[in-house]
Amino acid sequence: MVNKNKIDRRCFLKWSAALGGGLAVSSSLLGCMDKLKEQGIITTEKGFDGFIIRAGCPAHNCGGRCVLKLFVQDNKIIRIETDDRPTDEIDDPQLRACVRGRAYRRRQYHPDRLKYPMKRIGKRGEGKFERISWDEALDILAAQIKRVKEEYGNSAIYIPYGTGSYNQINGRQTAVRLMNLLGGCLGYYNSYSWACISQATPTVFGTNITGNQRQDWLSSKYIIMWGWNPAEMRDGTNSDFLIKKAREKGAKVVCIDPRMSMSAVALADEWIPIRPGTDVALMSAMAHVIISENLHDKEFIDKCCLGFDHSQMPSGMENEESYTDYIFGRKDDVEKTPLWAESITGIPRDNIIRIAREYATNKPSMLYQGYGMQRRAYGEQPVRAGCVLASITGNVGLHGAWASGLGLQAKDGGPFWNAFPVGGNPIRDRIPVFLWTEAVLHGKDMGKEYGVKGVEKLDNDIKLIWAVASNALINQHADVNRTAKILQDESKVEFIAVQDNFLTASGRFADLILPACTQFETWGLEDGWKYGDEVIIMPQILEPPFETKSDYAISSELAERFGLGDEYTEGRTEKEWIEWIVEQYKRTRFPKIPSLDKIKEENTGVFAHQITEPEIAFDAFRKNPRSNPLPTESGKIEIFSKKLFELKDPEVIPAVPKYIQEWESPFGKEAEKYPLQAMGHHYMGRVHSTHANNDWLSELFPQRVFINPLDAEKRNIRNGEKVKVFNDRGSVVLPCRINPKIMPGLVDIPEGAWWEPDEQGNDVGGCVNTLTSHRWTPYAFGNAQHTIMVEIEKYGEVS
Numbered sequence: 001m002v003n004k005n006k007i008d009r010r011c012f013l014k015w016s017a018a019l020g021g022g023l024a025v026s027s028s029l030l031g032c033m034d035k036l037k038e039q040g041i042i043t044t045e046k047g048f049d050g051f052i053i054r055a056g057c058p059a060h061n062c063g064g065r066c067v068l069k070l071f072v073q074d075n076k077i078i079r080i081e082t083d084d085r086p087t088d089e090i091d092d093p094q095l096r097a098c099v100r101g102r103a104y105r106r107r108q109y110h111p112d113r114l115k116y117p118m119k120r121i122g123k124r125g126e127g128k129f130e131r132i133s134w135d136e137a138l139d140i141l142a143a144q145i146k147r148v149k150e151e152y153g154n155s156a157i158y159i160p161y162g163t164g165s166y167n168q169i170n171g172r173q174t175a176v177r178l179m180n181l182l183g184g185c186l187g188y189y190n191s192y193s194w195a196c197i198s199q200a201t202p203t204v205f206g207t208n209i210t211g212n213q214r215q216d217w218l219s220s221k222y223i224i225m226w227g228w229n230p231a232e233m234r235d236g237t238n239s240d241f242l243i244k245k246a247r248e249k250g251a252k253v254v255c256i257d258p259r260m261s262m263s264a265v266a267l268a269d270e271w272i273p274i275r276p277g278t279d280v281a282l283m284s285a286m287a288h289v290i291i292s293e294n295l296h297d298k299e300f301i302d303k304c305c306l307g308f309d310h311s312q313m314p315s316g317m318e319n320e321e322s323y324t325d326y327i328f329g330r331k332d333d334v335e336k337t338p339l340w341a342e343s344i345t346g347i348p349r350d351n352i353i354r355i356a357r358e359y360a361t362n363k364p365s366m367l368y369q370g371y372g373m374q375r376r377a378y379g380e381q382p383v384r385a386g387c388v389l390a391s392i393t394g395n396v397g398l399h400g401a402w403a404s405g406l407g408l409q410a411k412d413g414g415p416f417w418n419a420f421p422v423g424g425n426p427i428r429d430r431i432p433v434f435l436w437t438e439a440v441l442h443g444k445d446m447g448k449e450y451g452v453k454g455v456e457k458l459d460n461d462i463k464l465i466w467a468v469a470s471n472a473l474i475n476q477h478a479d480v481n482r483t484a485k486i487l488q489d490e491s492k493v494e495f496i497a498v499q500d501n502f503l504t505a506s507g508r509f510a511d512l513i514l515p516a517c518t519q520f521e522t523w524g525l526e527d528g529w530k531y532g533d534e535v536i537i538m539p540q541i542l543e544p545p546f547e548t549k550s551d552y553a554i555s556s557e558l559a560e561r562f563g564l565g566d567e568y569t570e571g572r573t574e575k576e577w578i579e580w581i582v583e584q585y586k587r588t589r590f591p592k593i594p595s596l597d598k599i600k601e602e603n604t605g606v607f608a609h610q611i612t613e614p615e616i617a618f619d620a621f622r623k624n625p626r627s628n629p630l631p632t633e634s635g636k637i638e639i640f641s642k643k644l645f646e647l648k649d650p651e652v653i654p655a656v657p658k659y660i661q662e663w664e665s666p667f668g669k670e671a672e673k674y675p676l677q678a679m680g681h682h683y684m685g686r687v688h689s690t691h692a693n694n695d696w697l698s699e700l701f702p703q704r705v706f707i708n709p710l711d712a713e714k715r716n717i718r719n720g721e722k723v724k725v726f727n728d729r730g731s732v733v734l735p736c737r738i739n740p741k742i743m744p745g746l747v748d749i750p751e752g753a754w755w756e757p758d759e760q761g762n763d764v765g766g767c768v769n770t771l772t773s774h775r776w777t778p779y780a781f782g783n784a785q786h787t788i789m790v791e792i793e794k795y796g797e798v799s
Contacts, residue, residue: 050078054605056536057101058519059166059526061193062687063234065415065536066097067605068104070520072541077105077520083605090215090245091610093238095534100687103696107518110693113501114515115546124496125488127508134547134557140512141466142561144495148464149183154427156463157185161192161433162470164500164690167524167538168420169552169577170516172468175499177422178555179466181564184427186462189453191433192476193371194406195782196379201405203380203641204387205618206631211407212399213614214239214531217246219400222362224355225255226386227279228370231262233682235370236531243267252362254355256282257370258679259706259748260741272355273743275666276677277787278345279373280659282352283385285341288327289356290393296360297394304625305391306632307640307656314634314642323388323639323656336659344659344667346743360393364400368407372681377662377787380779384641384657391637397622408530410615412589415528419581428454432781436462437483437774440492451781461492468499468551469516471689473506478772478785480755480763481730484509499554502693505755505767516551517544523574525581533609535585537578537599550574644779652778663775664789666745674727674789676711676747680768683750692754703766704735706748707792712738715793722795724762725749727788730770733762733795747792 050073057066067083080102083094117137122128132140148156159179165171179185190198201208214236217223223246230239244267247253255261255268256279264271274282290296301308309324321331329335338349338356345352359365367390373382386404395401408414431439432451439446443461446452467473473496477483486492487509498510501518524538544550549557552574559568572580579596586593593599593607620628629635633642645655652660664670666677685701686692705725707717717723719738724731725747732749742748749768756765763770772785 049073052603053539053541054083054603055520055541056167056524056526056538056605057097058104058538059524060687060690061163061166061529062098062100063230063529063682064098064237065095065526065529065532065534066101066237067095067536068097068101070541075542077108077541080104085604085606087608088610090218090242091612092608093241095237095532095536095606098234099684099700100691100697103691103694106694106696107501107691108520110502112503112693113546114503114513114548116515117547118513120511123488124490124511125484125509127503129513134549137512137514138554138558138561141497141514142558144464144497145182145466148495152460152463154179154183155186155429155458156460158436158439158462158465159185160436160465160467160470161188161472162468163688164469164471165516165519165551167519167522167526168418168581169574170469170519170522170524170550172470172551173418173420173422174551174555175466175468176425177420178559178564178568180423180425181559181567182562184425186427186439186458186460187425187430187454188433188436189430190780190782192375192472192783194374195432195434196374196777196780197369197371197383197406199780199782200374200380200383201387202631203644204384204391204632204638205403205405206638208406209408209410209413210387210403210405210617211409211531212402212616213409213611214242215611216399216614216616217242217366218249220246220251220364220366220402221400222358222365223247223251223253224359224365224367225253225257225263225268226367226369227257227373228255228368229257229261229263229681231266232684234529236529239531240267252358254358258743258746259681261681262684272347272351275344275346275743276373276679276746277376277662277665278341278659279382280385280657281336281341281344282347283382283389283657284327284336284659285338285352286356286359287323287389287392288336289338289353290360290389291324291327293357295357296392300394300396300622301392304396304622304637306634306636306638308392313640317640317642317645320640320645321654321656326654326656326658359389363393363395364398365393365395366400366402367395367404368402369404372679372786375783375786377664377775377777377784378652378660379777379782379784380653381657381660387637388639388657391639396637397616397618397620399616403617410617414531415533416530417527417585417589419584420577429458430454431458432776434478434774434776434783435781437477437486440486463493464495465493466497466499467506467510470498471500471504471506473498473509475505475689475752475755475767475769477774478769478783479729479774480505480767480769481761482774499551504689505765514554515546515548516554517548521545521548522550522552523578525578527585533590533611534606535582535590535593536606537596539600540575552577647779649778662787664773664787666789670789674791675745676790676792677745678725678747678749678768678771678788678790679786680749680751680772683752686750686752689752689754692752701750702735703750703753704737705732705766705792706737706739706742708742708744708746709738709740710744711747711792712736717792717794723792724795725771725790725792727771727790729773731762732766732768732770733758733764734766736792747790
């Protein structure tokens with residue numbers, strides 16, 4: 001008898017890769033498909049007597065937006081396939097789901113789903129609850145909101161960052177709409193993903209819309225994937241596919257990354273390992289080669305840039321440090337040569353020279369920055385340095401080029417449109433999203449020095465948290481042990497409500513648990529993730545099980561308790577809101593989009609706008625910068641930023657991009673105690689912490705720490721052994737995987753595993769944020785969670 005819970009890992013991966021476009025049909029693949037059919041994981045449509053519906057893959061901020069083909073029988077999804085529309089390969093490619101989408105049934109029908117409302121009966125954080133009715137639960141939350149409003153004011157209420165649901169009417173925005181009707185709450189800016197890159201890119205270009213539409217990548221001759229891993233974290237469905245097609249057309253692809261990622265293996269011609277946190281040293285040395293050998297685009301620099309050298313400095317700042325001053329060490333007596341960078345980055349000088357020449361001479365070239373390097377100490381610097389490399393080589397405003405930075409697509413910034421109206425927030429106070437724990441501890445002391453916007457100083461500490469589709473209270477925030485102690489103190493945050501599908505690590509700290517239904521159990525809609533020109537519908541396929549409700553329904557019923565039911569719903573059902581949102585797309589981005597019912601009737605799951613002539617960022621600016629200036633102060637590309645200079649903090653916020661040694665570094669004193677750097681990459685088996693309890697994905701991608709053989713040998717560690725990774729902030733116990741595809745001196749604990757402390761305080765769930773720091777970056781006030789130093793030893797040995 002076949003055990004359907006025990007899947008053939010090799011076959012499942014091969015089948016998934018084939019559907020994703022990574023493998024051709026072969027006898028080996030067909031054999032794997034036969035095995036999976038025997039296990040009921042894939043089947044043919046013959047003999048199926050249910051119905052098939054195509055819908056958007058539940059939106060959990062994976063970096064993609066895909067179409068699922070769902071087979072439904074007896075009110076149950078019995079199998080999942082993916083997009084099978086006949087489409088144009090490049091102009092309108094299929095939106096094929098990865099293994100996370102195809103394994104979604106294991107999450108949908110997980111026995112641990114939250115089934116009914118609960119209130120806390122033990123100490124906060126113990127995870128002890130008792131069942132209550134919806135009436136009691138909503139009465140409790142309404143009473144607590146009213147109490148805090150009256151006792152402290154609306155600015156003491158906080159709805160934290162959460163990306164566990166992104167389908168317009170499921171997710172945190174439903175709670176935000178209600179709070180805005182109630183007088184508002186403490187707001188935030190930035191995200192955990194893009195804080196530095198979204199703040200630093202405009203210091204160079206005045207905008208984050210710096211990317212060409214992706215079909216233009218096929219015009220590139222040379223592509224650097226710098227810390228970028230689209231094969232695993234997606235970064236727009238089909239980004240990996242379009243890089244593959246560019247390579248087939250002749251582009252050379254180089255991957256610069258501390259680990260040999262899936263993207264390095266599948267998409268690149270060359271992998272160049274780099275020591276984490278040293279990207280600006282490499283970029284500066286490349287600039288040294290490019291300028292020294294006259295490979296820079298002098299005409300473009302003269303016409304379009306500011307601050308390259310003394311001839312281009314802003315008025316009154318002619319004697320300040322220009323970019324070439326920094327590169328050639330005229331102020332600090334340190335010339336940024338390839339030899340200088342070799343000792344910092346771990347990359348041989350000859351390789352640095354070669355890739356600098358290749359990037360500058362094989363135009364048009366594309367330098368695409370991943371996001372991990374800007375989630376580090378001084379994460380603003382690699383963003384600005386990458387933009388400057390693109391600018392001095394003239395790779396701006398051209399077909400096949402890429403201006404670097406955040407790279408939202410021309411001409412309108414692309415998708416990510418939350419059309420569900422939340423209204424304006426009457427509370428002006430906004431904090432950097434990463435500093436919410438500071439606002440709990442000493443909000444009233446926080447002003448501009450903490451990145452506060454809208455007011456001179458906050459008038460409240462956070463006293464009530466309503467977390468919707470968020471595991472950022474504990475699991476995804478930094479320094480978990482510190483955060484847990486903050487939340488355990490009931491004199492600080494006086495009430496916590498958590499609304500989710502599962503009792504997550506964050507949920508264990510709730511006073512009230514509200515069970516939300518999944519995105520298959522309500523109506524929804526999604527557009528592309530950063531890139532793409534599609535609208536994907538998410539019809540309600542199943543009835544909400546047990547006592548679960550949609551986030552919209554929960555907020556609607558809560559609104560009624562405040563006498564705002566009609567104002568909140570505007571008389572619309574969940575489906576009617578989606579119909580309304582489709583009409584908003586019709587009025588704005590996609591005039592040709594049909595009605596919701598028409599899309600559903602066609603059963604493609606998606607409306608797609610074909611891209612036959614991709615938009616090019618900054619093309620008009622390049623042609624005539626005087627008539628088409630950038631939205632910077634000078635109207636030009638600001639290699640030297642007057643705005644940053646006037647902050648008068650040059651050691652950590654320099655006016656030109658510089659390499660700054662991180663506050664935790666293998667070159668610092670802390671390395672004597674904790675000699676290994678640590679990182680936590682986005683894992684194929686999870687979407688941040690979503691799917692952490694999916695047994696199929698956990699079998700395919702088990703949680704473990706990856707370590708280089710040289711580091712393992714020094715510590716007498718064998719492959720598969722249980723080890724302890726630790727620093728002053730905490731310790732994680734998990735199995736190890738010895739692998740040469742990661743740099744010596746570095747360990748990797750994939751992010752998103754659920755925090756699970758044992759009696760000794762060791763996290764045995766494998767959460768990398770047990771080790772991360774809550775220190776933030778100096779300009780963007782962003783998270784620097786990838787800057788970590790640790791030690792590792794066999795578990796059980798005395799440290």
